[in-house]
Amino acid sequence: MRVGVFICHCGSNIAGTIDVARVAAEMRKVPGVAFATNYMYTCSEPGQDEIKAAIKREKLNRIVVAACSPRMHELTFRRTIEKAGLNRYFLEMANIREHISWIGLDKEANTNKAIDAVKMAVAKVMNNKPLFSSSFKVNKRVLVIGGGVAGMQAALDCADGGLEVVLVEKSPSVGGMMARLDKTFPTIDCSICILGPKMVDVAQHDKIKLHAYSEIDEIKGYVGNYQIKIKKKATYVDWTKCTGCGLCMEKCPSKNSYDHFNFGVAPTKAINIPFPQAIPKKAKIDPQYCRQFVKGKCGVCAKICPTGAINYEMQDEIVTEDVGAIVVASGYGLLDIDKLPEYGGGRYPDVITGIQYERLLNASGPTEGHILRPSDKTEPKTIVFVSCAGSRDKSVGVPYCSNFCCMYIAKQAILTKDHIPDSQSYVFYMDIRSPGKGYDEFTRRAQEDYGAKYIRGRVSRIYPKGNKMVVQGADTLLGAQVEVEADLVVLANAVTAAPGAAALAEKLHISYDTFGFYVESHPKLRPVETNTSGVYLAGAAQGPKDIPASVGQGSAAAAKVLALFSKDMLESDPAIARVNESNCVGCLKCKMTCPFGAVVEKELRGGKIVASVIETVCAGCGVCTSTCPCGAIQLSHFTDNQLLAEVNAICQI
Amino acid sequence: MADREYAYYAGCSLEGTAVEYDMSMRQVFKALGVTLREPEDWSCCGSTPAHTVDHVLAAALAARNLSIIEKMGTDTVTVPCPSCLSAFKRAHLGMKGDESFRHAVNELLDEPYNGGVSPKSTLQIMYEDIGLEAIAKKVTHALPDLVVAPYYGCILNRPPAIAQFDDPENPISMDRILEAIGVKVSNFAFKVECCGAAFGVPKREMVNRLTARVLNMALDSGANCIAVACPLCQQNLDLRQSQVNSTMGTNFNIPILYFSQIVGLTYGLSPRELGLDKLIVSADVLVATRITVEELARKKAALEAEEKAQKARKKEDKTTTEET
Ligand SMILES: Cc1cc2nc3c(=O)[nH]c(=O)nc-3n(C[C@H](O)[C@H](O)[C@H](O)COP(=O)(O)OP(=O)(O)OC[C@H]3O[C@@H](n4cnc5c(N)ncnc54)[C@H](O)[C@@H]3O)c2cc1C
Ligand code: SF4
Ligand code: SF4
Numbered sequence: 001m002r003v004g005v006f007i008c009h010c011g012s013n014i015a016g017t018i019d020v021a022r023v024a025a026e027m028r029k030v031p032g033v034a035f036a037t038n039y040m041y042t043c044s045e046p047g048q049d050e051i052k053a054a055i056k057r058e059k060l061n062r063i064v065v066a067a068c069s070p071r072m073h074e075l076t077f078r079r080t081i082e083k084a085g086l087n088r089y090f091l092e093m094a095n096i097r098e099h100i101s102w103i104g105l106d107k108e109a110n111t112n113k114a115i116d117a118v119k120m121a122v123a124k125v126m127n128n129k130p131l132f133s134s135s136f137k138v139n140k141r142v143l144v145i146g147g148g149v150a151g152m153q154a155a156l157d158c159a160d161g162g163l164e165v166v167l168v169e170k171s172p173s174v175g176g177m178m179a180r181l182d183k184t185f186p187t188i189d190c191s192i193c194i195l196g197p198k199m200v201d202v203a204q205h206d207k208i209k210l211h212a213y214s215e216i217d218e219i220k221g222y223v224g225n226y227q228i229k230i231k232k233k234a235t236y237v238d239w240t241k242c243t244g245c246g247l248c249m250e251k252c253p254s255k256n257s258y259d260h261f262n263f264g265v266a267p268t269k270a271i272n273i274p275f276p277q278a279i280p281k282k283a284k285i286d287p288q289y290c291r292q293f294v295k296g297k298c299g300v301c302a303k304i305c306p307t308g309a310i311n312y313e314m315q316d317e318i319v320t321e322d323v324g325a326i327v328v329a330s331g332y333g334l335l336d337i338d339k340l341p342e343y344g345g346g347r348y349p350d351v352i353t354g355i356q357y358e359r360l361l362n363a364s365g366p367t368e369g370h371i372l373r374p375s376d377k378t379e380p381k382t383i384v385f386v387s388c389a390g391s392r393d394k395s396v397g398v399p400y401c402s403n404f405c406c407m408y409i410a411k412q413a414i415l416t417k418d419h420i421p422d423s424q425s426y427v428f429y430m431d432i433r434s435p436g437k438g439y440d441e442f443t444r445r446a447q448e449d450y451g452a453k454y455i456r457g458r459v460s461r462i463y464p465k466g467n468k469m470v471v472q473g474a475d476t477l478l479g480a481q482v483e484v485e486a487d488l489v490v491l492a493n494a495v496t497a498a499p500g501a502a503a504l505a506e507k508l509h510i511s512y513d514t515f516g517f518y519v520e521s522h523p524k525l526r527p528v529e530t531n532t533s534g535v536y537l538a539g540a541a542q543g544p545k546d547i548p549a550s551v552g553q554g555s556a557a558a559a560k561v562l563a564l565f566s567k568d569m570l571e572s573d574p575a576i577a578r579v580n581e582s583n584c585v586g587c588l589k590c591k592m593t594c595p596f597g598a599v600v601e602k603e604l605r606g607g608k609i610v611a612s613v614i615e616t617v618c619a620g621c622g623v624c625t626s627t628c629p630c631g632a633i634q635l636s637h638f639t640d641n642q643l644l645a646e647v648n649a650i651c652q653i
Numbered sequence: 654m655a656d657r658e659y660a661y662y663a664g665c666s667l668e669g670t671a672v673e674y675d676m677s678m679r680q681v682f683k684a685l686g687v688t689l690r691e692p693e694d695w696s697c698c699g700s701t702p703a704h705t706v707d708h709v710l711a712a713a714l715a716a717r718n719l720s721i722i723e724k725m726g727t728d729t730v731t732v733p734c735p736s737c738l739s740a741f742k743r744a745h746l747g748m749k750g751d752e753s754f755r756h757a758v759n760e761l762l763d764e765p766y767n768g769g770v771s772p773k774s775t776l777q778i779m780y781e782d783i784g785l786e787a788i789a790k791k792v793t794h795a796l797p798d799l800v801v802a803p804y805y806g807c808i809l810n811r812p813p814a815i816a817q818f819d820d821p822e823n824p825i826s827m828d829r830i831l832e833a834i835g836v837k838v839s840n841f842a843f844k845v846e847c848c849g850a851a852f853g854v855p856k857r858e859m860v861n862r863l864t865a866r867v868l869n870m871a872l873d874s875g876a877n878c879i880a881v882a883c884p885l886c887q888q889n890l891d892l893r894q895s896q897v898n899s900t901m902g903t904n905f906n907i908p909i910l911y912f913s914q915i916v917g918l919t920y921g922l923s924p925r926e927l928g929l930d931k932l933i934v935s936a937d938v939l940v941a942t943r944i945t946v947e948e949l950a951r952k953k954a955a956l957e958a959e960e961k962a963q964k965a966r967k968k969e970d971k972t973t974t975e976e977t
Contacts, residue, residue: 341822
């Protein structure tokens with residue numbers, strides 16, 4: 001056995017706090033090590049060439065690279081040694097950067113620790129076995145979760161690229177938040193006018209299958225071969241018959257149903273079509289408001305429906321879809337203003353949220369585009385916008401910036417002036433965050449051309465006085481306290497993760513941060529990938545972002561799926577569990593613990609029961625190996641012998 | 654309700670400027686079957702000015718009392734004054750959460766404090782332990798003309814991490830207690846607004862302005878008196894009203910009562926027992942409207958009968974006009 005060891009400097013990243021030459025010198029003393037050296041940038045082309053040359057020259061048959069995390073470059077170096085004729089699993093990496101040089105300043109201690117780490121890698125590599133991947137067929141269908149603008153973009157791009165798409169949307173219509181917006185910054189173009197055609201394309205594309213009012217029930221499988229169970233929630237209306245005529249909604253006597261689409265700005269009927277441009281344009285019943293459900297009698301809609309579509313007996317239905325990749329675009333939520341008691345916490349009707357204001361501005365909203373105060377339906381003349389309502393405030397659990405509120409406040413101030421020329425808008429702000437293209441100019445226009453008065457400071461309290469709302473705050477530029485008597489107050493309440501985001505992440509086996517936003521594989525270099533291969537992210541589900549960024553990510557995720565599906569076969573990772581049938585006693589503890597359901601029971605010819613691993617399902621997590629009382633199930637590339645060899649290496653003095 | 658027993662730390666204000674808070678609180682607790690046990694040899698709670706100088710010293714002053722109470726064998730001390738409460742809770746929570754702080758404080762004490770006493774405001778005891786139902790049961794009298802603005806002040810519920818009771822921005826415990834005894838409560842937006850009391854000496858004009866704002870808002874909300882649970886709030890709003898009137902050109906005449914005095918009035922206690930004669934802005938006119946619950950019921954019934962009769966008459970009139 002001839003092991004070659006390459007210690008990387010990573011510029012000064014490693015060499016700054018580890019004596020790399022000494023590590024190399026120490027390694028030369030280790031039995032089995034035929035060659036050890038240190039090198040400036042091992043991952044560079046000359047660095048890799050050096051490894052290849054040394055393999056030939058020194059007749060090396062096992063390689064250790066002591067450098068950064070294997071997450072970063074294990075694949076790089078596996079390819080390198082493969083090119084030099086070695087099996088790629090004859091490589092081990094010792095992570096002396098993230099685990100050692102970056103976390104300690106004591107060079108002596110670091111160097112000693114690095115020597116141990118590299119010794120472990122040497123011991124391991126000497127016990128490595130050659131492994132070979134098998135390949136499997138890819139199901140070239142893609143699941144997109146969430147039909148907001150990001151999800152629709154991903155779905156359309158995939159479909160245009162020739163893929164079959166399954167789009168699952170939780171609410172009755174696609175469109176997401178953007179469908180609720182009036183105009184969009186920084187161009188003030190009508191939101192539904194630019195979104196509507198996309199929604200129609202989604203509905204009409206022959207490669208897109210839409211499951212609206214549906215949720216993900218269960219996800220099984222792995223990249224290339226997922227089995228998805230989708231729960232189609234009961235709408236109590238047979239959508240194959242419903243024509244969207246809206247007669248039921250007109251006649252329904254239950255008028256106080258909460259309107260989710262309009263964020264409660266006005267009530268809706270118990271049977272409703274969310275908005276005129278809805279896709280699909282179908283009715284559904286909210287059973288908690290429907291008299292038929294609550295009181296057991298009514299049946300008005302069933303009588304009126306010309307196509308006999310109403311079905312009060314309808315049940316949720318589970319359908320299954322097989323796909324090979326998943327794009328998650330489940331969007332965002334908004335902070336409940338209950339959490340902001342100093343701003344009334346929802347007690348004052350004339351203190352509303354930004355999204356509710358969008359609905360007041362919108363021609364197809366409950367007020368038909370007339371800005372009217374919720375309390376007395378009069379036109380407000382003084383409007384105060386409060387930015388960072390909850391955002392950047394640790395005390396409500398939102399330390400981050402919500403990204404697009406500064407911009408939509410400027411937009412709403414401009415639109416307010418358009419709607420009510422003799423109005424005056426005030427904006428309380430901490431700082432104006434408008435770094436996008438054309439964005440700063442836009443916020444300036446709100447101030448300079450539309451006369452919005454920007455006050456730099458936070459609002460401490462909002463309280464009613466007569467029929468006005470007094471907004472009390474600080475003007476930190478004047479160093480004074482200010483009070484504005486407003487007719488209407490609009491809170492830019494913080495952006496949060498979408499409701500149910502964490503539960504969905506658990507089903508997908510992807511990670512999410514403390515706030516519920518999904519975590520990308522690398523913040524700079526892999527922004528739409530997750531750490532679960534085959535699952536991609538798009539839009540505000542990953543963090544607050546505006547429409548241009550959401551659409552960009554939708555397209556990026558689609559490109560990733562198209563690249564993945566450009567091959568017919570994918571290579572499987574051979575580092576999976578295998579059963580030594582002669583040691584297995586058939587207790588099947590492994591079967592019970594495997595979180596992926598990869599272990600099954602198998603009967604041998606003599607009638608002996610043993611465990612057996614389904615190669616494509618095993619994720620290589622290793623849970624089974626620590627459960628097995630006989631050591632019969634072993635994870636290839638991480639066998640007991642290999643791990644013990646590492647332990648022995650550092651226990652030797 | 655089983656009889657309850659609490660340690661009761663009145664503090665210095667309640668022996669002086671706020672003696673009526675002490676009197677009324679004791680009467681109300683007595684009526685509710687609560688026994689109060691006063692710690693012997695109690696001393697300063699350590700709030701202003703100690704806490705502006707040294708946290709360890711301030712905590713030690715508070716903890717001295719807590720350690721005495723701990724020895725009495727009770728696990729809860731109820732404290733009427735929010736400043737005392739805040740000092741106690743800061744010491745208690747600080748010593749519980751931080752070992753080195755506990756050592757530093759105990760170092761200054763003869764007897765160490767081991768963290769066995771939880772300090773609670775009298776309001777919290779009423780609201781959480783005794784409960785609205787039991788509070789309502791003792792009511793014998795009504796104050797039908799009273800409309801109360803409940804004023805909690807700035808420190809009773811703040812900071813939330815220390816106070817650990819009710820909402821820091823929109824507290825409701827006093828509202829609910831007053832409603833439970835049948836008193837009308839106004840929708841008062843300045844429940845926790847600063848009245849400026851702490852600046853009474855260095856910045857009088859500011860305090861006058863802030864006090865005027867609170868009083869104004871109470872009137873705007875339709876109230877004819879203000880209920881408080883803090884000696885400093887009471888003193889500031891009550892004592893300073895004439896000063897506010899003379900400097901701001903206003904004409905305020907709003908009685909500022911402790912919530913316990915109002916509760917006591919509905920329990921049929923005499924104004925004297927409740928120390929109502931100690932108020933600067935007299936509440937006599939309001940108190941004079943007090944009637945028994947039975948009387949109120951009679952009045953209500955009479956009113957309803959009158960209304961019914963009127964309706965009947967109207968109906969009759971209508972039918973007769975229709976006939977003609
Ligand atoms: C008041 C306001 C004004 C704004 N104005 C502008 C503007 O002028 N310009 C601009 O660029 N941006 C604006 N924005 C931001 C804009 O709304 C977002 O950038 C955009 O909606 C993000 O799109 P998305 O598809 O990622 O998420 P969303 O629009 O939130 O869509 C997500 C979709 O996924 C669905 N979903 C959620 N969970 C699940 C699940 N578990 N399963 C299935 N489906 C699910 C949701 O129902 C929804 O349809 C504004 C935002 C607000 C609040
Ligand atoms: S291999 Fe890793 S440690 Fe070495 S230069 Fe490249 S990035 Fe840096
Ligand atoms: S359910 Fe019937 S009445 Fe209602 S929209 Fe559909 S077709 Fe029209």
